[in-house]
Amino acid sequence: MMFCVKCGSHTKKINIPDDIIKRDVCTVCAHVHYKNPKIIVGSLPVKNDKVLLCKRDIEPSRGRWTLPSGYMELGESLEEGSKRESLEEANLKYEIVKLYGTYSIPRIGQVLFIYLGKIMNDDYHAVAETSEVRLFQINEIPWEEIAFPSVDFFLKKYVEDYNDGNNFKFHTNYSELIST
Incomplete structure (x- = not known):
C-alpha cells in the first residue's frame, strides 16, 4: 500500500x-x-444421502461444479452468510447441522467456513451465478469437474465420513498447509 x-x-x-x-x-x-483475509462462507447441503452442487455460470471456473458459497458481508454472522449464499446461488434453504470445517488459502488471503446442512426446500434451482443445480449420489459426484481444491477437499471428507457410518467430523486443511 x-x-x-x-x-x-x-x-x-x-x-x-x-x-x-x-x-x-x-x-x-x-x-x-x-x-486481513477475506472470509468465504458456504454449505455442504444434503438430502436423502445426496449432495447438492451448483454449476458455476461466472468466472473463475465457469462450467464447473461447486458448493454454494461466497464472500461474507459486513453485519452478518458466518451462519447468516452461509444461508444467504445458498439462497443467492441456488434458491436453497437449509438447516445447519454443524460447522463442518475450515479451509485456509494463505496464498490469496482467504478462509472458507463450510456448514453441513439438511436441505429444507424442493424448489432449489439455478439463479444468476449458476447454470445448473443438482443433487448427486456420492458415487455420481463429477470429480473431474469440481471447481476448486477446497470443494474437492470437503466433498472427499464428506464421502469418507459417510462411508464411516455417517460419522461427520470437523475438518481442516491444516495438515496440508504445514506439509508444504
Missing part, C-alpha cells in the same frame, strides 16, 4: 512494537493499515 486510506499521505512498512509482521503505517497520521 502506497497511500493512506485516511489522509492520502504516503505509507511506510515498519515494525510496530509487539507485532511480528511489518505493517503499512501512514507517515503523517500514523494510521496502521492491516491486511
Whole structure:
C-alpha cells in the first residue's frame, strides 16, 4: 500500500512494537493499515444421502461444479452468510447441522467456513451465478469437474465420513498447509 486510506499521505512498512509482521503505517497520521483475509462462507447441503452442487455460470471456473458459497458481508454472522449464499446461488434453504470445517488459502488471503446442512426446500434451482443445480449420489459426484481444491477437499471428507457410518467430523486443511 502506497497511500493512506485516511489522509492520502504516503505509507511506510515498519515494525510496530509487539507485532511480528511489518505493517503499512501512514507517515503523517500514523494510521496502521492491516491486511486481513477475506472470509468465504458456504454449505455442504444434503438430502436423502445426496449432495447438492451448483454449476458455476461466472468466472473463475465457469462450467464447473461447486458448493454454494461466497464472500461474507459486513453485519452478518458466518451462519447468516452461509444461508444467504445458498439462497443467492441456488434458491436453497437449509438447516445447519454443524460447522463442518475450515479451509485456509494463505496464498490469496482467504478462509472458507463450510456448514453441513439438511436441505429444507424442493424448489432449489439455478439463479444468476449458476447454470445448473443438482443433487448427486456420492458415487455420481463429477470429480473431474469440481471447481476448486477446497470443494474437492470437503466433498472427499464428506464421502469418507459417510462411508464411516455417517460419522461427520470437523475438518481442516491444516495438515496440508504445514506439509508444504
